[in-house]
Amino acid sequence: xxxxxxxxxxxxxxxxxxxxxxxxxxxxxxxxxxxxxxxxxxxxxxxxxxxxxxxxxxxxxxxxxxxxxxxxxxxxxxxxxxxxxxxxxxxxxxxxxxxxxxxxxxxxxxxxxxxxxxxxxxxxxxxxxxxxxxxxxxxxxxxxxxxxxxxxxxxxx
Amino acid sequence: xxxxxxxxxxxxxxxxxxxxxxxxxxxxxxxxxxxxxxxxxxxxxxxxxxxxxxxxxxxxxxxxxxxxxxxxxxxxxxxxxxxxxxxxxxxxxxxxxxxxxxxxxxxxxxxxxxxxxxxxxxxxxxxxxxxxxxxxxxxxxxxxxxxxxxxxxxxxx
DNA sequence: ATATCTGCAAAGACTTTGCAACCTT
DNA sequence: AAGGTTGCAAAGTCTTTGCAGATAT
Numbered sequence: 001x002x003x004x005x006x007x008x009x010x011x012x013x014x015x016x017x018x019x020x021x022x023x024x025x026x027x028x029x030x031x032x033x034x035x036x037x038x039x040x041x042x043x044x045x046x047x048x049x050x051x052x053x054x055x056x057x058x059x060x061x062x063x064x065x066x067x068x069x070x071x072x073x074x075x076x077x078x079x080x081x082x083x084x085x086x087x088x089x090x091x092x093x094x095x096x097x098x099x100x101x102x103x104x105x106x107x108x109x110x111x112x113x114x115x116x117x118x119x120x121x122x123x124x125x126x127x128x129x130x131x132x133x134x135x136x137x138x139x140x141x142x143x144x145x146x147x148x149x150x151x152x153x154x155x156x157x
Numbered sequence: 158x159x160x161x162x163x164x165x166x167x168x169x170x171x172x173x174x175x176x177x178x179x180x181x182x183x184x185x186x187x188x189x190x191x192x193x194x195x196x197x198x199x200x201x202x203x204x205x206x207x208x209x210x211x212x213x214x215x216x217x218x219x220x221x222x223x224x225x226x227x228x229x230x231x232x233x234x235x236x237x238x239x240x241x242x243x244x245x246x247x248x249x250x251x252x253x254x255x256x257x258x259x260x261x262x263x264x265x266x267x268x269x270x271x272x273x274x275x276x277x278x279x280x281x282x283x284x285x286x287x288x289x290x291x292x293x294x295x296x297x298x299x300x301x302x303x304x305x306x307x308x309x310x311x312x313x314x
Numbered sequence: 315a316t317a318t319c320t321g322c323a324a325a326g327a328c329t330t331t332g333c334a335a336c337c338t339t
Numbered sequence: 340a341a342g343g344t345t346g347c348a349a350a351g352t353c354t355t356t357g358c359a360g361a362t363a364t
Contacts, residue, residue: 028338028343064346069329089246090328105289116285124277125300132262132271137302143282145294185318185363207353221321226354247353
């Protein structure tokens with residue numbers, strides 16, 4: 001076993017920042033492209049290509065794995081989706097509609113996730129970046145720990 | 158360019174502190190381990206396992222690729238090196254310049270990394286976790302952007 | 315003396331690519 | 340009709356693992 005537990009954590013951004021005047025060649029509207037796009041609309045979080053492909057299959061839509069890779073890359077090239085890397089190094093995608101910036105507090109035992117806001121962190125990140133002359137900054141923050149229930153369980157062991 | 162791959166069940170966070178009461182087992186001092194450690198001392202930037210292996214070969218030292226992977230992961234587990242992911246999803250390592258807990262400010266174009274400390278974030282993370290009853294917390298924070306040089310380059314395009 | 319480590323090679327997992335058939339424009 | 344797209348399968352790259360022999364303590 002190699003591709004085991006995915007305890008997402010550090011995420012690295014992708015390359016190109018969305019070009020203002022994207023040269024994007026026009027893509028043809030195929031049912032596969034529509035299916036992928038529709039699936040992304042329903043998903044709030046980042047998904048890997050493999051996951052998206054599995055979701056499409058469960059929905060009954062048939063899109064080959066290779067095509068899923070091609071469409072997702074194409075969307076990313078055109079800046080229509082955000083691309084990051086999960087802890088396992090897999091590329092993960094999410095529709096760009098910034099739904100509001102927030103972070104997660106995750107239980108490493110049961111996986112429960114609590115969304116939290118971090119104005120203080122936002123400000124800190126912006127300041128640090130500015131001090132070092134960095135521009136076009138983004139950031140990721142994740143907190144891992146044991147939720148109350150799991151803390152109790154562990155204590156009783 | 159073709160790259161692919163993933164990382165198997167690798168060690169997770171780049172900034173995860175080693176659990177206080179979970180002492181890593183002592184590793185034996187082998188020539189391979191010393192060679193890897195010495196190479197890391199000479200390298201200022203992050204290197205992938207494959208790159209490090211290539212460097213060792215050029216130096217004349219022989220350390221198998223599999224062993225390079227094992228040693229680097231081991232060092233990361235013990236918190237002796239920083240682990241990140243490059244744009245291709247490869248795991249990259251670098252000896253920790255700062256001994257304490259810290260985070261990174263990364264250039265998404267050239268990969269340059271600056272280590273920064275974030276007492277404010279540490280405090281915030283601890284408070285948030287406490288408010289939600291979480292225990293044994295760790296966290297990861299990464300800031301991405303364009304470094305001064307790359308910002309200038311992009312502007313000139 | 316022995317528990318650990320190393321090397322080699324095979325196995326796994328994700329991602330890309332060649333090519334023929336298909337579908338959008 | 341023409342050319343981009345899709346599917347399938349093979350190839351490619353990074354990473355992990357089983358096992359036997361070598362090694363550190």
